[in-house]
Amino acid sequence: MKRVLLKLSGEALAGEKKTGFDEATCLSVARQVKQLTEEGVQVAIVIGGGNFWRGRSSGTIERTKADQIGMLATVMNCIYVSEIFRFAGMKTKIFTPFAVGAMTELFSRDAAVACLEAGTVIFLAGGTGHPYFSTDTATALRAVELSCDMILMARAVDGVYDSDPKVNPAAKKYGTVTYQELLDKKLAILDMAATVMCMENKLPLLVFSLNEENGIVNNGNGRITGTIVTVE
Numbered sequence: 001m002k003r004v005l006l007k008l009s010g011e012a013l014a015g016e017k018k019t020g021f022d023e024a025t026c027l028s029v030a031r032q033v034k035q036l037t038e039e040g041v042q043v044a045i046v047i048g049g050g051n052f053w054r055g056r057s058s059g060t061i062e063r064t065k066a067d068q069i070g071m072l073a074t075v076m077n078c079i080y081v082s083e084i085f086r087f088a089g090m091k092t093k094i095f096t097p098f099a100v101g102a103m104t105e106l107f108s109r110d111a112a113v114a115c116l117e118a119g120t121v122i123f124l125a126g127g128t129g130h131p132y133f134s135t136d137t138a139t140a141l142r143a144v145e146l147s148c149d150m151i152l153m154a155r156a157v158d159g160v161y162d163s164d165p166k167v168n169p170a171a172k173k174y175g176t177v178t179y180q181e182l183l184d185k186k187l188a189i190l191d192m193a194a195t196v197m198c199m200e201n202k203l204p205l206l207v208f209s210l211n212e213e214n215g216i217v218n219n220g221n222g223r224i225t226g227t228i229v230t231v232e
Contacts, residue, residue: 001041001149001150001220001222002040002041002042002149003041003042003043003044003116003146003147003148003149004036004041004042004043004044004148004149004150004151004152004220005043005044005045005046005124005139005142005143005146005148005150005151005152006033006043006044006045006046006151006152006154006216006220007045007046007047007048007135007136007139007151007152007153007154008029008045008046008047008048008081008154008210009047009048009050009154009155009156009210010047010048010049010050010051010052010073010074010077011048011050011051011156012025012154012155012156012210012211013025013026013029013047013051013077013081013210014051018051019051019052020051020052021051021080023084025210026080026081026084027084027087027088029081029084029154029210029216030081030084030085030087030088030090031088032214032215032216032217032220033045033085033090033121033216034085034088034089034090035217036216036217036220036221037090037119037121039221041220042116042117042119043116043121043122044112044116044121044122044123044124044142044143044146044148045078045081045121045122045123045124046074046123046124046125046135046138046139046142047074047077047078047081047123047125047135048074048077048135049070049071049072049073049074049076049077049135050073051073051077052073052076052077053066053069053070053073063131063132064131064132067127067131067132067133068131070127071098071125071126071127071129072126074125074126074127074135075094075096075100075103075104075125075126077125078094078104078123078124078125079094079103079104079125081123082094082123085121090120090121091118091119091120091121092120092121092122092123093105093112093115093120093121093122093123094122094123094125095107095108095111095112095122095123095124095125096125096126096129097126097127097128097129098126098129100125100126104125104126107124109145109146112124112146113146113147116146124138124142126138128141133193134191134193134194136190136191136193136194137191137193137194137197139151139153139194140190140193140194140195140197140198140201140203141197143198143203144197144198144201144203148203149204150203150204150205150206151198151203151204151205151206152206152208152216152219152220153189153205153206153207153208154208154209154210154215154216155207155208155209155210156209156210156211157207157209158173158208158209158211158212158225158226159173159174159207159208159209159225159226159227160173160174160177160182160187160189160207160226160227160229161173161174161187162174162185162187173227174227175227175228176227176228176229176230177227177228177229177230178229178230178231178232179195179196179198179199179229179230179231180199182195182229183195183196189205189207189229190205198229199231202231204228204229204230204231205228205229206219206224206226206227206228206229207226207227207229208224208225208226208227209225209226212225
């Protein structure tokens with residue numbers, strides 16, 4: 001793979017604390033991404049905001065405002081993780097779909113691709129910039145816009161299962177599964193908008209565990225330990 005979009009869970013970056021950041025986890029991610037870039041892989045990153053805020057869980061705030069808070073949570077995450085990456089020796093750039101003072105740059109495909117081709121790791125913060133769209137949808141949208149070869153989705157769970165493995169110890173893990181099966185079987189890996197976008201653009205997805213040692217490097221180099229989601 002020449003170019004990938006790595007989707008990181010905000011909760012996963014928080015480690016056992018569940019909120020904020022676990023620095024050891026973030027440093028591990030940075031070292032693995034650095035190895036990928038040194039091997040010639042171009043890396044774009046989207047980070048969820050769940051370690052700070054989940055808009056849909058609020059019962060008192062209007063949905064549009066709740067989603068805006070969620071977008072800003074992803075910006076905070078990207079600023080922090082970007083600095084961890086710089087500490088690890090990488091060049092980074094943060095793009096957002098809306099102005100955030102001098103802290104980020106407005107997203108444009110040309111600027112983002114130029115950074116990737118120069119070996120800079122880019123962070124795509126702020127979702128799509130609009131309410132009612134999740135970071136899953138932002139991940140699919142940016143991956144398609146940037147002509148990525150695959151989405152690497154690092155989660156707390158090591159793949160796609162036919163039921164929740166935390167609830168059902170007998171849950172079956174898929175080696176491969178299609179986007180249509182995700183929809184038909186209501187396997188909650190991506191929201192519907194993101195699933196359809198990936199399916200229509202024939203963009204494969206690889207789901208694996210962030211907690212696995214060298215999981216990003218292994219799966220990014222084709223040593224698959226998770227689940228591959230394909231069009232057919």
